[in-house]
Each structure stands twice: as structure tokens, then as C-alpha cells.
Amino acid sequence: MSTASIQIIALPTAARRRRLAWIERGVQWALFAAAGTSVVITFAIVGTLVYESSAFFEHVSLREFLTDTQWTPLFADAHYGILPLVCGTFVTTMIALLVAIPLGTISAIWLSEYAPHKIREALKPALELLTAVPTVVYGYFALLFVSPLLQKLYPGLPGFNMLSAGIVMGVMIIPYVSSLSEDAMHAVPMHIREGAYAMGSTRMQTALRVVVPSALSGITAAYILGISRAVGETMVVAIAAGMQPNLTFNPTEPAATITAYIVQVSLGDLPHDSIGYQSIFAAGLTLMLLTLVFNIGGYILRQRYREAY
Amino acid sequence: MSDLKATIARHKRRDRLFAALGTAAICLAMLTLMALLIDLAMDGLTRINGQFLTSFPSRKPEQAGILSAWVGTLMVMVVTIVSAIPLGVAAGIYLEEYARKNWLTTLIEINTANLAGVPSIIWGLMALGLLVYGLKLGHSVATAGLTLGLLVLPIVIMSTRESIRAIPSSIREASYACGATRLQTVVHHIIPYSLGGILTGSIIALSRAIGETAPLVTIGALTYIAFLPDSPLRNPTGWLWSDFTVMPIQMFNWVSRPDRRFHENAAAAGLVLMVMSLGMNALAIVLRYRLRRRIKW
Numbered sequence: 001m002s003t004a005s006i007q008i009i010a011l012p013t014a015a016r017r018r019r020l021a022w023i024e025r026g027v028q029w030a031l032f033a034a035a036g037t038s039v040v041i042t043f044a045i046v047g048t049l050v051y052e053s054s055a056f057f058e059h060v061s062l063r064e065f066l067t068d069t070q071w072t073p074l075f076a077d078a079h080y081g082i083l084p085l086v087c088g089t090f091v092t093t094m095i096a097l098l099v100a101i102p103l104g105t106i107s108a109i110w111l112s113e114y115a116p117h118k119i120r121e122a123l124k125p126a127l128e129l130l131t132a133v134p135t136v137v138y139g140y141f142a143l144l145f146v147s148p149l150l151q152k153l154y155p156g157l158p159g160f161n162m163l164s165a166g167i168v169m170g171v172m173i174i175p176y177v178s179s180l181s182e183d184a185m186h187a188v189p190m191h192i193r194e195g196a197y198a199m200g201s202t203r204m205q206t207a208l209r210v211v212v213p214s215a216l217s218g219i220t221a222a223y224i225l226g227i228s229r230a231v232g233e234t235m236v237v238a239i240a241a242g243m244q245p246n247l248t249f250n251p252t253e254p255a256a257t258i259t260a261y262i263v264q265v266s267l268g269d270l271p272h273d274s275i276g277y278q279s280i281f282a283a284g285l286t287l288m289l290l291t292l293v294f295n296i297g298g299y300i301l302r303q304r305y306r307e308a309y
Numbered sequence: 310m311s312d313l314k315a316t317i318a319r320h321k322r323r324d325r326l327f328a329a330l331g332t333a334a335i336c337l338a339m340l341t342l343m344a345l346l347i348d349l350a351m352d353g354l355t356r357i358n359g360q361f362l363t364s365f366p367s368r369k370p371e372q373a374g375i376l377s378a379w380v381g382t383l384m385v386m387v388v389t390i391v392s393a394i395p396l397g398v399a400a401g402i403y404l405e406e407y408a409r410k411n412w413l414t415t416l417i418e419i420n421t422a423n424l425a426g427v428p429s430i431i432w433g434l435m436a437l438g439l440l441v442y443g444l445k446l447g448h449s450v451a452t453a454g455l456t457l458g459l460l461v462l463p464i465v466i467m468s469t470r471e472s473i474r475a476i477p478s479s480i481r482e483a484s485y486a487c488g489a490t491r492l493q494t495v496v497h498h499i500i501p502y503s504l505g506g507i508l509t510g511s512i513i514a515l516s517r518a519i520g521e522t523a524p525l526v527t528i529g530a531l532t533y534i535a536f537l538p539d540s541p542l543r544n545p546t547g548w549l550w551s552d553f554t555v556m557p558i559q560m561f562n563w564v565s566r567p568d569r570r571f572h573e574n575a576a577a578a579g580l581v582l583m584v585m586s587l588g589m590n591a592l593a594i595v596l597r598y599r600l601r602r603r604i605k606w
Contacts, residue, residue, distance in 0.1 A: 024492050028407055034399035035408070038421045038466070041459055045431060048438035103334045110331025123335060125594050130342055132590040134520025136557040137345065137579045140564050144572060145348045171341045178338075202324040225426070232428020234523035235557075239564055259430050259523065266433070266527045272442055280527075284434040291428060 049288060052281035059275055065282070071245040073279040080279065082286055084245040088255035092166040092237055095251055096230040099170025101223060104177025111178070112185035113207040130175045139239030142168035147240065160242030160254035169236050177226045184218020185211050217302045224298030228291045234259035258287045349583065353576025361577060365535040366559065370570035375578050377534040378559035382519060384548055385555055388454020389461065389518050394511050397465025405473040406495055425463035432460045433527025441528055448529040451549040456524050461514035468510020472503040505600035509593045516589035520582060522557040530558050556582045
């Protein structure tokens with residue numbers, strides 16, 4: 001008389017089902033809250049910048065901020081013109097782009113159109129290691145390796161200068177430019193390339209006249225990313241370009257960028273409600289608006305040159 | 310006819326030249342990385358020894374060390390991991406598995422992508438205004454960890470989403486067909502199968518956080534710390550509120566000094582930092598490669 005071992009699947013009771021449904025819903029709300037954090041963070045960033053800058057703009061008129069050619073908030077004779085800082089940012093960014101865009105684009109074309117599959121798979125992550133190097137190390141490299149090297153070629157060069165900072169920053173953003181452009185070129189369908197080859201084009205002609213124009217929206221996005229990285233880059237310029245605001249377009253001179261100024265003020269111990277403390281938020285807001293302009297510009301360019309296959 | 314041949318030959322020559330140019334461009338980038346490593350090693354390798362790793366910073370360059378810096382980095386990273394990874398993974402799961410296609414979801418998605426492009430120093434300003442003075446967390450390890458946690462949050466969210474997206478929908482459908490609820494599907498299938506990708510993304514995120522300098526300078530990390538916080542065994546939360554310094558800030562401080570002997574210390578600290586950061590990246594690359602080979606849907 002042994003009982004047959006029949007397993008009966010117990011269906012959950014009504015109470016247990018209700019409890020499960022509650023847990024389901026609770027978890028869903030918790031996950032939603034986590035996803036919503038990113039929106040909260042954005043509000044926190046914009047809110048903090050605007051709130052602290054508004055105190056700054058009670059002291060300084062917008063006109064002075066935008067047109068004065070000196071930036072000396074910490075001196076007795078205080079001037080609050082953002083132009084020298086914007087100029088420093090502009091010059092270092094331009095140098096970085098002059099390095100990163102040609103090198104990054106050519107690397108991307110080579111990786112996508114010339115390199116054998118195995119080499120491409122090995123080189124792409126290797127190139128991305130350049131982004132893994134901490135920026136403070138790049139700063140060290142710019143100040144103590146590139147600057148002395150440039151001084152040999154160009155004896156009058158000061159130890160702090162925008163040129164070496166810009167060049168190193170350019171190397172730093174090569175992977176941002178090359179990786180995204182390469183992805184865009186890789187996504188161009190093979191039959192478009194085959195069409196060009198069938199017409200007798202060489203690889204170079206195919207790459208430059210067919211693949212690059214087809215991938216233009218992605219390549220533009222890569223450039224924009226590179227620009228906004230360069231504009232927001234801090235440690236390289238703070239270490240190697242000097243921290244003296246200087247309204248000049250001459251890359252061999254030292255100058256402070258917006259970011260370097262923020263670092264310089266943060267290193268000192270300024271009281272919470274001083275104008276110096278507020279000025280870094282005004283500088284930060286300017287930086288944020290600059291990167292925003294580039295991002296929006298990039299978005300519009302992408303829309304205009306979008307290729308649909 | 311010979312004209313055509315000449316044209317073809319010219320085009321082929323240009324093609325080869327361009328290939329050489331491409332190789333040169335890549336080599337130049339890789340050579341810079343090499344030069345950077347060799348430069349650091351030549352300047353700093355002699356300084357790396359037991360004494361360097363176990364000494365506090367000092368006014369005498371030959372007695373200075375990075376003890377408080379690497380302990381600080383470790384403490385800040387713990388807070389970063391605890392704040393960024395659960396939050397980022399949860400957000401990623403919501404966006405991939407739960408979110409309906411509506412304006413709110415689109416807003417969150419665009420917003421996350423934009424946050425990834427915000428310059429790191431802006432995060433520092435946000436933390437200075439909001440965490441240091443607004444929430445009165447002070448210039449503490451907790452502030453630093455939270456700042457970096459929020460900074461790398463978009464990276465964690467995006468890598469989580471990417472690895473979840475790689476799971477074929479047949480897996481989900483099979484689970485639902487057996488009567489599993491959405492939560493059960495997520496817990497039993499989605500999370501285990503995407504764990505590798507999440508882990509890889511988290512390592513990349515941490516390697517970014519470990520090298521960040523600017524936001525921590527902004528929130529007022531000190532450059533001269535000659536003490537360690539109480540042992541967590543004696544005072545479990547004391548370390549969270551203590552002053553701190555981290556590796557990149559210690560290095561920045563040494564680079565900015567005119568005395569050349571401090572530059573050697575900076576190079577040595579840079580080497581340790583590079584080993585940490587490149588090591589984590591190498592680990593992530595290996596992990597990604599092995600996972601890609603193992604999983605066959």
C-alpha cells in the first residue's frame with residue numbers, strides 16, 4: 001500500500017497571488033525611480049549652476065561679463081570679462097582638433113577600409129586604451145615631456161604653453177573621433193562599396209568618395225563629441241597651459257581656459273559666499289552653454305546629412 | 310591605352326600611399342601611448358618601493374609616499390560602486406524591460422545620453438553647490454564617492470541596456486509561456502544572462518572614476534593628508550565623513566611643484582594609477598572577449 005509519489009503543483013493561493021502582484025508593482029516603481037534619477041540629476045546640475053551664477057550676476061552685469069577683456073575676480077582691481085578664458089579654451093580646442101581630426105579620421109578610414117579583420121579587432125580596443133589614461137597623467141606628459149621636446153625645436157617657448165597642452169589633448173581625443181567614425185563607416189552597406197569597386201575604383205577612391213560621404217552624419221557626430229571633450233577637458237590645460245588668464249590667440253603663450261580657472265579657484269580655500277566662489281559657477285555655466293551649443297549643432301548636422309540606406 | 314595604364318598606375322600608387330598614411334596615423338597614436346608609459350617609467354620606476362606605498366606625503370620628496378592617496382582612492386571607489394552600480398543597473402532594467410514607449414521614456418533616454426557628455430568639472434560644480442553646501446556633506450569621502458558615482462552612472466546605464474538588448478526575445482517569451490511574471494523573468498533570466506556585460510561596463514565605469522581629478526579638486530579634496538581615518542572595525546561609518554585625498558590629486562599636487570624631485574614622485578604615482586586603470590580596462594576587454602565566445606543563443 002505505498003502511496004504513489006505524484007507531485008501536485010500547488011497553484012498559489014489568492015492571498016499569495018495578491019502579495020506577488022504587490023511586489024511586482026513595487027519593484028516596477030523602484031526601477032522607474034532609478035531611471036528617473038538621471039532627469040533629477042540634470043535638474044540638479046542646471047539648477048545649481050543657475051542658482052549660484054545668479055548671485056554672481058547680481059554683482060556683475062551681463063555686459064561686463066561678455067565684453068570686458070580682463071578676468072581678474074581675485075584681484076583688488078577686479079574685472080569680470082569671460083573673454084580671456086573663452087579665448088584660452090578656443091585656442092587649446094583648435095590645436096587639439098588640428099591633431100585629432102586628421103589623425104582620427106585617417107585611422108578610422110584605415111581601420112574600416114584597409115585593415116584585415118584580425119588587426120582591426122586587435123587595434124580598436126588598443127586605440128581605446130588612450131581614453132583609459134587618466135587625464136592628470138596626460139597633463140604630466142604635456143608639461144614634462146612634450147613641452148621640453150617642443151622647446152628644443154622652438155627655443156623661446158615658455159614652460160607653460162597652450163601648444164603642448166593642445167597637442168596632448170588632441171592625442172587624447174583621437175579615440176573618440178576614430179572609434180565613432182569607424183563605427184559609422186563600418187555600418188555603410190557592403191553593396192555600396194561593391195558598386196564602387198565594380199566601377200574600377202581603388203580602395204582609396206571608394207573610401208574617400210563613397211564610404212566617407214555615406215557615413216558623414218556619424219563622422220560629424222564623432223567630431224562634435226571630440227570638440228565637446230576638448231572644450232570640457234580640465235587637467236591637461238590646468239597643468240600644462242598655465243593658469244594666467246590671457247587674451248591671446250598665440251598658441252605659444254600660456255593662458256587659462258574656463259576649466260583651468262575653476263580648478264585654480266577650487267585649489268584655494270574661498271569662503272562660500274564670496275564673489276570668487278560664485279564666479280566659478282558663472283564660468284561653469286558658460287562652459288555648459290558652450291558644450292550645449294556644440295551638441296545641438298551636431299544634432300542639427302546629423303539630421304541634415306542623415307543617409308538612409 | 311598607355312594613358313589609361315598611367316592613370317591606373319597613378320591611382321594605385323595613391324592608394325598605397327594612403328594605406329601607408331593610415332598605418333602611420335595609427336602607429337603615431339600607439340607610439341604616443343608607448344612614449345607616455347616609457348616616460349613615466351623612466352622618471353618614476355626608481356621611486357616605487359615599499360616605502361613609497363606605505364608613507365604619507367611629506368615636504369621631503371624622498372620620504373613622501375602615497376599611502377593616504379591609495380587608501381583614499383579605495384574608500385571613494387567603495388562609495389562609487391555602492392551608489393552607481395545598483396542605481397545604474399536598475400535604471401537600465403527599467404528602460405529595457407519595463408518602460409513603455411512614451412514621451413517620458415524618450416526624455417529619460419535622451420537625458421541619459423546627454424549626461425554622458427557633460428564635462429566632468431561641471432559634475433564637480435554641481436557637487437560643490439549641492440552636496441558640499443546644500444546637503445552639508447562637507448569635503449568628505451561620501452561627497453567624492455557620490456559625485457563620481459553620479460558621473461559614471463550614464464556609463465553603467467548604457468552598458469546594462471546594451472547587454473540586456475543582446476538577450477534574444479525568445480528567452481523572455483519562453484519564460485512568460487511558463488507562467489512567469491515580469492519580475493520572475495527579470496530575476497531568473499535577464500539579470501543572470503546580462504551579468505557579464507554589466508560587469509564589463511561597471512569595470513569600465515570604475516576605471517573612468519579612478520582617474521577623475523577635476524571634479525574632486527572642485528569639491529575641495531585636500532592635497533596633504535597625513536593620517537588615515539579610524540579603522541572601520543572601530544568606527545563603522547567614520548571614514549565616510551573624513552577628509553581625503555586620492556591618487557590623481559596627489560599626482561596633480563606633485564606635478565604642480567617646481568622642485569624636480571617631486572616630479573619623480575608624480576611619475577611614480579602616475580605609474581601606479583596607470584597600472585590600476587589600464588589593468589581594469591584589460592580585464593574588461595578579456596572578460597568581454599571570453600563572454601562573447603561562451604554565450605551561444
